[in-house]
Amino acid sequence: xxxxLQKKLGQILSLAAIVSLLAGNGPAIAAKGEPARQxxxxxxxxxAPGITLPQGTVIVEVQRADVTGDRVPDDVLLVGKPLSxxxxxxxxxxxxxxxxxxxxxxxxxxTRTGQYxxxxxxxxxxxxxxxxxxxxxxxxxxxxxxxxxxxxxxxTWTSGKPSVIFGEQENQGLKITGKYLDGFKxxxxxxxxxxxxxxxxxxxxxxxxxxxxxxxxxxYIYRDPNRGNQRxxxxxxxxxxxxxxxxxxxxxGVYELRGxxxxxxxxxxxxxxxxxxxxxxRGGKWQVTDAQYTLTYPITAGx
Numbered sequence: 369x370x371x372x373l374q375k376k377l378g379q380i381l382s383l384a385a386i387v388s389l390l391a392g393n394g395p396a397i398a399a400k401g402e403p404a405r406q407x408x409x410x411x412x413x414x415x416a417p418g419i420t421l422p423q424g425t426v427i428v429e430v431q432r433a434d435v436t437g438d439r440v441p442d443d444v445l446l447v448g449k450p451l452s453x454x455x456x457x458x459x460x461x462x463x464x465x466x467x468x469x470x471x472x473x474x475x476x477x478x479t480r481t482g483q484y485x486x487x488x489x490x491x492x493x494x495x496x497x498x499x500x501x502x503x504x505x506x507x508x509x510x511x512x513x514x515x516x517x518x519x520x521x522x523x524t525w526t527s528g529k530p531s532v533i534f535g536e537q538e539n540q541g542l543k544i545t546g547k548y549l550d551g552f553k554x555x556x557x558x559x560x561x562x563x564x565x566x567x568x569x570x571x572x573x574x575x576x577x578x579x580x581x582x583x584x585x586x587x588y589i590y591r592d593p594n595r596g597n598q599r600x601x602x603x604x605x606x607x608x609x610x611x612x613x614x615x616x617x618x619x620x621g622v623y624e625l626r627g628x629x630x631x632x633x634x635x636x637x638x639x640x641x642x643x644x645x646x647x648x649x650r651g652g653k654w655q656v657t658d659a660q661y662t663l664t665y666p667i668t669a670g671x
Contacts, residue, residue, distance in 0.1 A: 403471030459486035546604035604633035
């Protein structure tokens with residue numbers, strides 16, 4: 369091959385390489401001083417330098433956003449270990465961030481995930497909850513329990529390392545407890561709101577009578593057989609959030625949380641109200657900005 373032909377062939381190959389890169393088919397090119405991009409794929413096993421993950425951990429979801437506050441996009445990975453006998457269930461789950469500027473990996477602390485961040489259909493949302501104009505990472509996972517609840521976690525990376533600002537305790541929401549009163553009524557109390565309120569539960573009158581919670585005259589008669597047929601101090605409880613949705617209520621770029629909880633007692637099947645609440649992260653803590661409840665009334669044909 370003569371030199372003229374070699375030169376032309378080299379020009380053709382160089383042009384083809386440039387076209388391939390412009391089309392996105394070549395390797396990712398990092399900006400000067402930044403680490404090369406990595407091609408993370410859902411379902412791919414993950415081994416990250418500097419952090420320890422359980423063997424069998426795979427990538428569940430991938431997003432790219434600045435969560436460290438340096439204006440350089442980071443790789444944000446939702447990862448988990450599927451159970452061998454139930455691959456739809458992940459335990460544990462975690463979030464791994466690859467810093468877009470340094471290339472270093474960091475992950476949620478095991479003490480804040482453990483058994484809590486586990487379940488079905490895990491998903492991830494990135495948005496500013498803290499008001500610092502930097503994305504925070506929210507993970508939602510269905511527990512698979514009969515109550516239809518989900519576990520939620522929100523973490524921020526702006527301090528240079530992960531910090532959980534919403535976890536297991538916050539997921540308990542309004543923490544409602546209460547007791548039944550004669551006349552098909554329930555007295556509920558939320559320590560978060562520091563308020564009590566009275567609820568008419570007569571919509572489930574027939575179910576309460578059938579379950580021997582009330583008699584036909586409306587007298588509360590249930591006694592707990594596990595406590596020597598004594599009455600419990602509290603007969604009514606609230607579930608953790610079944611739904612918790614990021615919502616920018618004020619349209620200011622900062623997200624609030626809109627949640628829904630079931631209230632029941634003394635058996636879970638006797639769920640008589642749903643409580644909705646809105647939460648905002650202010651001054652380093654979550655505050656309730658509003659709350660409402662709706663009553664459950666079964667609809668029977670012909671009535």
